[in-house]
Amino acid sequence: MSTTHQPTKTILRLHLPTDPRWVNIAEKNIEDILVDHAYCEQKAATSAISLIVKYPDKTRLVEEMTNLVAEEWSHFERVLEQLKKRGFGLGRNRPDEYVVELAKHIRKGNKRERQLMDHLLVNALIEARSCERFKLLWKNIADEELQKFYYELMVSEAGHYVSFVKLAKEYMPAEEVDARLNELLEIEANIIKNLEPRPDRMH
Numbered sequence: 001m002s003t004t005h006q007p008t009k010t011i012l013r014l015h016l017p018t019d020p021r022w023v024n025i026a027e028k029n030i031e032d033i034l035v036d037h038a039y040c041e042q043k044a045a046t047s048a049i050s051l052i053v054k055y056p057d058k059t060r061l062v063e064e065m066t067n068l069v070a071e072e073w074s075h076f077e078r079v080l081e082q083l084k085k086r087g088f089g090l091g092r093n094r095p096d097e098y099v100v101e102l103a104k105h106i107r108k109g110n111k112r113e114r115q116l117m118d119h120l121l122v123n124a125l126i127e128a129r130s131c132e133r134f135k136l137l138w139k140n141i142a143d144e145e146l147q148k149f150y151y152e153l154m155v156s157e158a159g160h161y162v163s164f165v166k167l168a169k170e171y172m173p174a175e176e177v178d179a180r181l182n183e184l185l186e187i188e189a190n191i192i193k194n195l196e197p198r199p200d201r202m203h
């Protein structure tokens with residue numbers, strides 16, 4: 001795998017790496033991790049749909065989110081397939097503390113574009129963190145089929161991270177987007193610092 005592309009090294013700007021203990025506990029709880037992961041993909045798709053519903057006037061956004069829904073839904077299907085292969089069911093959804101905390105930083109108020117920028121950047125960071133975690137799973141997990149699966153998802157989510165940041169720059173000045181991204185990167189690192197690595201969560 002030495003020649004494979006490692007997008008997390010160059011494009012993700014996460015301030016705090018994941019606690020290395022997480023991947024070991026995750027591998028031992030692969031059923032819980034796959035179930036939680038399935039819901040992450042489902043939420044990624046529904047979040048893209050809600051952006052289309054909220055901003056139908058933003059043509060570029062509608063186009064990009066339409067493509068994203070299809071990709072996230074295919075990820076959801078692929079996780080379901082992995083669950084099925086291992087004799088597991090989808091199981092129940094669990095509250096996603098990480099996403100709930102991060103979403104609190106989407107500023108409300110009159111300025112519609114500013115709110116959209118915050119929403120897109122929060123989504124970008126969720127993609128970035130997921131990508132970082134897929135990389136850990138790809139590199140450390142023993143199951144070869146899952147290694148390949150997580151590698152492919154890592155590449156895909158890295159692309160989504162880039163697209164969300166780019167899209168934010170369609171609607172707000174680039175300097176403002178970069179400044180807000182830096183603030184949110186700091187906030188995201190603090191959220192991760194305060195969350196115990198859990199055996200049953202992707203985040």
Ligand SMILES: [Fe+2]
Nearest residue numbers: 041044072075
């Ligand atoms: Fe995905």
Ligand SMILES: [Fe+2]
Nearest residue numbers: 044127157160
């Ligand atoms: Fe994604």
